[in-house]
Amino acid sequence: MASIPRPDERSDARERALYLLYEAQSKGITPIEAIELQVIEPDELTQLIVRGVAEHGERLDAAIDRRATGWTLARMPVIDLNVLRIGAFELAERVDVPTAVVLDEAVELAKQFSTDDSGRFVNGVLAALVSDLRS
Structure with a gap:
């Protein structure tokens, strides 16, 4: 009898964080307001990621902007930018x-929710950010 694959709670939290960051950006509200508007309070890890992206947003965006050669933040697809923010x-x-987990999870989110080229783009930018953000 085949076993049913168990969902990975951490992967699911990253996906929920992406939804909340996308919602905030599309509604013109802060990520914290997006959390507060939820009928059911998001789980702890989802909140940690969303609040962390909100708290460190300027620094993360500056780091992404430096490494996204040929792209401005304003020109990036919204999903790609938010996946990059989560990864950063x-x-x-x-x-x-682990670094490999961060990169793999971000690439999977980009592939699942964005364009055909997004996985490679996200991987390239985050791989370049490793030396900037991880000591």
Whole structure:
């Protein structure tokens, strides 16, 4: 009998964080307001990621902007930018998460929710950010 694959709670939290960051940006509200508007309070890890991206947003965006050669933040697809923000936050602030996991998870989110080229783009930018954000 085949076993049913169990969902990865951390992957799911990253996906929920992406939804909340996208919602905030599309509604013109802060990520914290997006959390507060939820009928059911998001889980702890989802909130940690969203609040972390909000708290460190300027620094993360500046780092992404430096490494996204040929792209401005304003020109990036919204999903790609928010996936990059999540990945950059995890590289900078969540040293308990291995670098390979951060990159793999971000690439999977980009592939699943954005364009055909997004996985490669996200991987390239985050790989360049490793030396900037991880000591």
